[in-house]
Every structure is written in C-alpha cells, then in structure tokens.
Amino acid sequence: MFDTLPRRRFLKFGAAFPLAVSGLRNASAAPQAGSPKRIIFVNNSLGFFRSYFNPSRHGELNSSKYLSLIECPEDLTVIENLYHPGMDTSNHDSEKSFLTGAAQPEANGFQNTISLDQVLAAEFGTQTRFPSLAFSLYDRGWGCSWDARGRAISPMHDADKIFDQLFKPENLQRKQQQISDDQRILASLKRDLTHLRSSGDPSQSAWQYQELIRELEAKLQHEAFWLKTDKPKVDYTLSRDARYAFSTKIANLFELAKLAFRTDSTRVITISMDWIYGAIKVPGATGGWHTLSHHNYNIDAVKQLSCIETDVMRRFNQFLMDLKSIPEGDGTLLDHTTVVLGSNFGNASDHTCHRLPILVAGGGYKHQQHKKVKEGTPLCNLWLELLHSHNIDAGSFGSSQQDMRLLGA
Numbered sequence: 063m064f065d066t067l068p069r070r071r072f073l074k075f076g077a078a079f080p081l082a083v084s085g086l087r088n089a090s091a092a093p094q095a096g097s098p099k100r101i102i103f104v105n106n107s108l109g110f111f112r113s114y115f116n117p118s119r120h121g122e123l124n125s126s127k128y129l130s131l132i133e134c135p136e137d138l139t140v141i142e143n144l145y146h147p148g149m150d151t152s153n154h155d156s157e158k159s160f161l162t163g164a165a166q167p168e169a170n171g172f173q174n175t176i177s178l179d180q181v182l183a184a185e186f187g188t189q190t191r192f193p194s195l196a197f198s199l200y201d202r203g204w205g206c207s208w209d210a211r212g213r214a215i216s217p218m219h220d221a222d223k224i225f226d227q228l229f230k231p232e233n234l235q236r237k238q239q240q241i242s243d244d245q246r247i248l249a250s251l252k253r254d255l256t257h258l259r260s261s262g263d264p265s266q267s268a269w270q271y272q273e274l275i276r277e278l279e280a281k282l283q284h285e286a287f288w289l290k291t292d293k294p295k296v297d298y299t300l301s302r303d304a305r306y307a308f309s310t311k312i313a314n315l316f317e318l319a320k321l322a323f324r325t326d327s328t329r330v331i332t333i334s335m336d337w338i339y340g341a342i343k344v345p346g347a348t349g350g351w352h353t354l355s356h357h358n359y360n361i362d363a364v365k366q367l368s369c370i371e372t373d374v375m376r377r378f379n380q381f382l383m384d385l386k387s388i389p390e391g392d393g394t395l396l397d398h399t400t401v402v403l404g405s406n407f408g409n410a411s412d413h414t415c416h417r418l419p420i421l422v423a424g425g426g427y428k429h430q431q432h433k434k435v436k437e438g439t440p441l442c443n444l445w446l447e448l449l450h451s452h453n454i455d456a457g458s459f460g461s462s463q464q465d466m467r468l469l470g471a
Contacts, residue, residue: 100398102330107406108355110419136429143434143439145416146442160405179206181459199311237289306344319381324395345373346372385424397425
C-alpha cells in the first residue's frame with residue numbers, strides 16, 4: 063500500500079511552488095561576475111486601445127497617446143504586429159499562453175507548456191532566495207506563469223504579505239518544521255517509486271514520481287541554503303492611499319518588484335494585470351475595466367477606458383524611472399533589467415490576438431524606439447531572442463521561427 067497521505071500533501075505543496083527549481087543545479091553556486099541580468103514581464107490581460115498605444119507616425123513615440131507618457135524613450139522599443147498562432151478563438155484564455163505560446167488554450171483538455179519566465183528562472187534562479195516571483199492584482203489562482211509540467215503557478219496579490227515574504231525575518235522554527243515535513247514527504251515518494259519499479263507499472267507513474275522527487279530535492283537544497291542567510295532590511299515604502307485603490311495596487315506591485323530587484327531577492331518576476339469583477343476608480347473615470355475594454359468603439363466607453371490605461375502607463379513609467387534612478391555597476395538598475403510590457407489581446411473588444419501591444423525597455427539593448435515587423439510574425443520570435451540575450455542556448459521556443467534580433471542586441 064502506498065503512503066497516500068504524504069502524497070496528497072505533496073501534490074498540494076507542488077501546486078503552490080514554482081517548479082522552476084526543477085532546473086536548479088546547485089543552490090550554493092557562485093554568483094555571476096558583474097551586475098546580474100534581471101527580467102520582468104507585465105501582462106495587461108485586457109489589452110490596450112490600439113490607436114492610443116501604437117505611434118501614429120513611425121519612429122515617433124510622442125505620436126502615441128500612451129507612449130508619450132514614458133520619460134525615457136531612449137530606453138525602450140515598441141514592436142508592432144507580433145502575434146501568437148493558434149489563438150483565433152481563445153478569448154480570455156489566451157492569457158494562459160502569453161508567455162508559453164501554446165496553441166488553442168480554450169480547447170478541452172488543453173495542456174499548457176512551461177512559460178518563458180520559468181525557463182529563465184530555472185537557468186539563474188540558483189543565485190537568489192526566490193527563483194522567481196509571480197504577482198497579480200487579485201486572487202484568482204493563475205496568471206501568466208506556468209511550470210515545467212504546464213501547471214499554473216498561483217500568483218501572489220496581497221502587497222503586505224508579499225513585502226513580509228521578501229523582507230520579514232524568517233520564523234526559523236516554522237521553516238525548519240516545514241523542511242522536516244517535506245523531507246518526510248520526499249522519503250515517502252522514494253518508497254512509492256521503489257514500489258512502482260518493482261511492480262513493473264507500465265504507465266508513466268514512475269517517471270512522474272522521479273520528476274517530483276528531483277524537484278523536491280532541489281527545493282529542499284535551495285531552502286536549506288537560504289535559511290542560513292538573513293533577509294535584506296528595507297524601509298516600508300508601500301502606499302496606503304485608499305482614494306484610488308486600483309492605482310495604489312498597481313503602484314505597490316511595481317514598488318515590490320523594484321525592491322525585489324534592488325535587493326537581488328529574485329531576478330525573474332511576472333505581473334498579471336486584470337480586473338473582471340466590479341468597478342474601479344482612477345482619475346477621470348469610474349467603471350468596470352473588463353466591461354470598458356469591450357467597448358465596441360463607443361466613444362464614451364473608450365474615453366473612460368483610456369483613463370484606466372493612462373493610469374496604468376503612468377505607473378509603468380514611474381517604475382521605469384525608479385529603476386533608472388538606481389545606480390548599479392557601470393550603469394543603472396534599468397540597464398540591467400529587461401522590462402517587457404504587453405498583452406495577450408491585440409483588441410480586447412473583439413477578442414483578437416494579433417497585432418499585440420509589445421514594449422521592451424531597459425536591459426542594455428540598442429533600443430530602436432519603434433519597430434514594425436511583418437504581420438503574422440510570432441511573438442515567440444521575441445521570446446527566443448530574450449532567451450539568447452540571457453545566455454540560454456535554445457533552438458526554439460513555443461511557435462518561434464527564428465531569432466530576429468528585434469532589439470538590436
């Protein structure tokens with residue numbers, strides 16, 4: 063008989079832990095020389111009103127209502143006409159594939175693949191306490207991060223709890239108990255694997271157990287190493303402004319991302335932005351973001367939607383300027399951080415997933431400010447380029463066809 067209780071506990075645990083650690087090779091590996099590379103993906107899952115996002119005059123970012131708000135245009139490139147193949151009828155499920163490129167996410171039995179952030183985290187997550195962090199605006203259980211088996215990595219949404227996880231001193235007794243519990247689960251899994259092998263089970267169960275054991279061993283090694291290291295001490299800088307709670311939430315998630323990068327607590331972050339339930343208030347408008355994004359080109363709806371999207375872009379601009387203001391090595395934190403802002407929707411009003419709004423900032427690239435590619439160019443071409451620019455020798459990713467060197471690196 064299998065020890066089913068520990069297995070159930072492990073499966074619950076496994077659903078909550080980002081399995082990027084499955085790629086960890088050595089939790090105590092020496093840090094890389096020079097300033098580390100970092101990356102953040104911000105997905106506005108309700109898209110941007112295209113006429114206000116893309117420049118109306120090629121190469122002139124100030125001809126875009128939204129991009130004109132960015133105070134460091136020399137540090138960014140907006141790329142037009144990228145898309146994900148296989149998203150023709152995907153509706154809001156297309157967000158599941160934003161960082162994976164997996165086709166037909168709305169189909170019954172859809173199985174996602176590993177997301178780009180987790181490939182990156184598996185490569186250099188050994189160097190930080192948190193291999194990666196996933197944030198979202200509210201609690202819905204999934205965002206744009208997916209593990210090596212295509213399972214959703216549940217994002218964190220409570221800003222205060224995130225701050226505590228990053229910077230509050232560890233409860234050593236509780237943490238050691240958790241590690242001890244996980245070690246017992248690991249021992250149980252190994253017994254189950256031995257039983258499966260001796261029984262000649264023809265299914266994939268033995269392989270699945272082997273993978274779970276490898277992942278848990280890597281996690282325990284990583285946690286044991288960082289348990290000996292104090293968390294960084296930082297001032298509490300989150301906003302308590304309740305007048306515009308939506309704006310405050312976005313600002314706080316960006317602030318947490320900045321703090322996490324500045325203290326080298328992680329080098330990979332995703333932020334999923336969505337708000338389907340209820341009205342939100344921003345300067346100039348109050349309404350449901352999801353409802354307004356499905357505006358059907360109604361002038362009044364577009365006007366209110368633009369207030370929400372303008373507010374998002376102002377918060378995003380502040381994040382870029384904050385990173386740019388922090389000296390690091392031979393440049394700034396922004397120079398060493400690739401910042402990707404985009405969406406799974408090209409037009410949320412009719413649920414189309416082509417001509418996606420995609421912007422890349424920072425990262426030390428030779429930014430061209432505005433680049434148009436051929437219609438139908440896979441977004442995964444850019445994802446493949448980002449893997450290469452982070453020294454990951456991948457031949458392909460998702461639906462990629464080639465590394466187009468869109469960022470002039």
